[in-house]
Amino acid sequence: MGYRLKxxxxxxxxxxxxxxxxVGYSAVNTLSQLDRVEGERDQWQRPLDILQALDxxxxxxxxxLGCGSGYFTLKLSALVGSRGRxxxxxxxxxxxxxxxxxxxxxxxxxxxxxxxxxxxxDLPANGVNAVLVVNTYHELSDPRAILAQVRQALVSGGRxxxxxxxxxxxxxxxxxxxxxxIPAAKVESDLxxxxxxxxxxxxxxxxxxxxxxxxxxxxxxxxx
Numbered sequence: 185m186g187y188r189l190k191x192x193x194x195x196x197x198x199x200x201x202x203x204x205x206x207v208g209y210s211a212v213n214t215l216s217q218l219d220r221v222e223g224e225r226d227q228w229q230r231p232l233d234i235l236q237a238l239d240x241x242x243x244x245x246x247x248x249l250g251c252g253s254g255y256f257t258l259k260l261s262a263l264v265g266s267r268g269r270x271x272x273x274x275x276x277x278x279x280x281x282x283x284x285x286x287x288x289x290x291x292x293x294x295x296x297x298x299x300x301x302x303x304x305x306d307l308p309a310n311g312v313n314a315v316l317v318v319n320t321y322h323e324l325s326d327p328r329a330i331l332a333q334v335r336q337a338l339v340s341g342g343r344x345x346x347x348x349x350x351x352x353x354x355x356x357x358x359x360x361x362x363x364x365x366i367p368a369a370k371v372e373s374d375l376x377x378x379x380x381x382x383x384x385x386x387x388x389x390x391x392x393x394x395x396x397x398x399x400x401x402x403x404x405x406x407x408x
Contacts, residue, residue, distance in 0.1 A: 215285060222255050228393055231259055234318065237345045237384060237403045243267040244313040247337065249305055249330075250274055250320025254283040254295075260316070261292045271312065273298040273305045303329040307337035314338075318347040322366040331378040338406040344380060346371055347389065350398045368400040380404035 225231075234256070240246055242265040248257045251272040260270045272295055274280050280297050287295050300306050303326045307315075315334050324330050334344055351365040368387055375382060383403050390399035 215282065215289070218253055218282065218286070225255060228390060230390060231256065233389070234316070234345065234347055234401065235259060235263060237343075237401060238314040238316060239343055240264060240268075240314055245269040245271065245311060246314045246316065247271040247273060247305070247307055247312050247334075249300075249315060249317045249334070250323065251283065252279045254279075254286055256316055256318055257283060257295060258286065258290065258292065261287075261295050264294065266294060268294055270295045271298060271307060272296065273300045273307070275300050275302060302326065304333055305330060305337075307333060309336050310339055312337045312339065312342060314343045314345070316345050316347075319349070319364075321346050321348045321371055322364055327371075327374055328378065331374060331380070335378055335380060335406055340406060340408045342406045343383070344375070344404045344406075346375075346402045346404075347399060349393075350387070350400055352397060365397070368402060371402055375402065375404045379407070381407055 238246060240260075240263055242263075244264050245268060246260050246264060248254075248260060248270060251257045251274050254272060257270055257272040264270060272280070272283055277299060280299060283295075284297060286292075298306050302324075315338065321327060338344065348368075348371070349365045351367055368385060372382055372385065381404060383405050384401070385403070386401040388398055389401040390397075393399065
């Protein structure tokens with residue numbers, strides 16, 4: 185290899201190394217920011233109350249639909265323990281990649297990642313004790329299709345807990361219901377039409393979040 189080719193090869197390798205170092209630094213920085221943001225979220229999200237609504241026991245299987253980077257997934261992992269299983273599903277690759285990195289760094293071995301589809305979260309039939317959907321229902325393009333899949337995945341008596349934001353009057357008109365919001369009554373109607381029994385509804389689970397939004401909680405059950 186001539187001198188110029190060697191010099192070019194070195195320059196390409198050096199550039200690639202710099203890119204990898206930059207990507208690695210950015211990833212580590214993002215993971216650090218996630219921990220900080222989630223610590224702040226703990227102060228207002230009421231995660232313990234949401235997890236309690238799932239009525240889970242150690243050793244059970246739970247699915248986190250629209251898991252994002254794993255705020256609830258990691259909490260569910262500790263809740264079901266080493267004999268349990270957490271299915272973390274999302275339609276976006278990037279949050280799943282960050283969640284995979286977090287599970288490795290935190291040594292969590294009971295979490296399975298699923299890249300779902302807009303109308304199918306790809307859950308195992310009759311294989312899930314509970315399903316959690318937080319800040320995601322308003323994003324569903326076909327909620328009835330998703331609910332049908334969730335009902336099929338739940339064991340008899342299994343629970344579905346949905347948590348989302350109530351429409352803010354100031355936002356109504358931006359979209360059909362507001363921006364990233366949906367009424368609890370609409371979701372309750374969807375759940376009932378899917379054949380799920382409503383066991384709890386809290387319209388003001390969170391009175392005011394950092395964006396001055398109100399959050400509600402619905403808990404439903406697959407009939408025995």
